[in-house]
Amino acid sequence: MCYPEKLKLLHNENCGSQLTANGIHYLASPKPTLRGELRLTADRERHVLFRESETFTERELRLTADRERHVLSRESETYTERELRLTADRERHTLSRESETYTERELRLTADRERHILSREFETFTQYEDRLTNDRVHHNIIRSLDDEHEHEQRLESGREYYNSLRQERLISLSNERLGIKNIRSLETDEQREARLTADRFRHILMT
Numbered sequence: 001m002c003y004p005e006k007l008k009l010l011h012n013e014n015c016g017s018q019l020t021a022n023g024i025h026y027l028a029s030p031k032p033t034l035r036g037e038l039r040l041t042a043d044r045e046r047h048v049l050f051r052e053s054e055t056f057t058e059r060e061l062r063l064t065a066d067r068e069r070h071v072l073s074r075e076s077e078t079y080t081e082r083e084l085r086l087t088a089d090r091e092r093h094t095l096s097r098e099s100e101t102y103t104e105r106e107l108r109l110t111a112d113r114e115r116h117i118l119s120r121e122f123e124t125f126t127q128y129e130d131r132l133t134n135d136r137v138h139h140n141i142i143r144s145l146d147d148e149h150e151h152e153q154r155l156e157s158g159r160e161y162y163n164s165l166r167q168e169r170l171i172s173l174s175n176e177r178l179g180i181k182n183i184r185s186l187e188t189d190e191q192r193e194a195r196l197t198a199d200r201f202r203h204i205l206m207t
Helices: 034-052 056-075 079-098 102-121 125-144 148-185 189-206
Strands: 017-019 025-027
Touching: none
Parallel strands: none
Antiparallel strands: 017 025
C-alpha cells in the first residue's frame, strides 16, 4: 500500500495519484493481486462464520466497540486524512456495487433494513438522541464540503431515490387494490354482507 508523505505524489506500478473534485490529490488504491484477493476472500469467509455464531449480546458489544473505535479514530483525523478515507470508501463501495446482481442488491438492502430495525428497537432514548445528533453533524459536515457540482448531484440523487420509492409505493398499492378486487369478485352475497357489517362495526369502534 502507498501512503502520502507531505502530500508528495508517489508513482509506481501498483499505485497512482488522482485528483478529487475538491482539488485534493490522493493515492489510488493498490491494484489487487491474486494472492491479495485470495486472502481477502478467506478473511470475509472467516468473518461471516464468526458472526453467524454470535449471540445478540456479543454482536451489540462488537458493534459498540467498533463505533467507539471509529469515533476516536475520526476525532484525531486531519482534513486530508478524512478526504483520503472518504474517497477510498466511495471507490470501494462503487466497485462492490457495480459487480452486484439484482438479487445480491436486494439481499443486501433487506439485510441492512433488518439490521437497522433490530438495532433501533433496542435503543435507549439517550442512544436514539445520540444517533440523531451524530447523523445531523455528519450530514452537516458532508454538505459543508460540497462544491456546487456535488451539491447538485446529491439533490438529484435524492430526487431519484424519492421518485423510485414513490413509484414502488404506487405499484404496491396498485397490486394491493387488484388483489382486493379479485378477492371480492369471488365473494358470495353472504360473505359480502358479513364483510360490510364487520367494516361498519370497526368504524364505529374507531370513532
